[in-house]
Amino acid sequence: MAKVILQTGASRIVLMDSISYINESDQGAFVVSGSHGGTSSARYALAVPLAGVVFNDAGIGKDNAGIAGLTMLDAQRIPALAVAHTSARIGDAADTWEHGVISACNVSAVARGVRVGMAVREAAEWVLREGGFFTAEDAEGEGER
Numbered sequence: 641m642a643k644v645i646l647q648t649g650a651s652r653i654v655l656m657d658s659i660s661y662i663n664e665s666d667q668g669a670f671v672v673s674g675s676h677g678g679t680s681s682a683r684y685a686l687a688v689p690l691a692g693v694v695f696n697d698a699g700i701g702k703d704n705a706g707i708a709g710l711t712m713l714d715a716q717r718i719p720a721l722a723v724a725h726t727s728a729r730i731g732d733a734a735d736t737w738e739h740g741v742i743s744a745c746n747v748s749a750v751a752r753g754v755r756v757g758m759a760v761r762e763a764a765e766w767v768l769r770e771g772g773f774f775t776a777e778d779a780e781g782e783g784e785r
Contacts, residue, residue, distance in 0.1 A: 682709025
């Protein structure tokens, strides 16, 4: 239920419509999910060491429930981002990858250069490059895949 869309050296970007599909084979990947960014989703993401993870802010909601998981992941220094629910369909990782715009990110993501307003593709490049997973050569060759 997951689709690898980029694999270059140590870099791997995986799309999954639900973060509940995560398993040990996703270790070290940058995962783009269609799931909300709440605490239950973060628990799934914490089960496997990841380079980073993207969620949908699901409208953010009461007490920031739609992005509460970003803080949980930050405690483990995992870059976590959420896209605006108005930019990508909830539950659709491909739409998140193609059209998602970052609406929230944790401190670990900011430390790697991610900013609110970035496209998911750009944010992924920053997380992977700054985490030592993605090189300038990878970025140049991405469009050739």
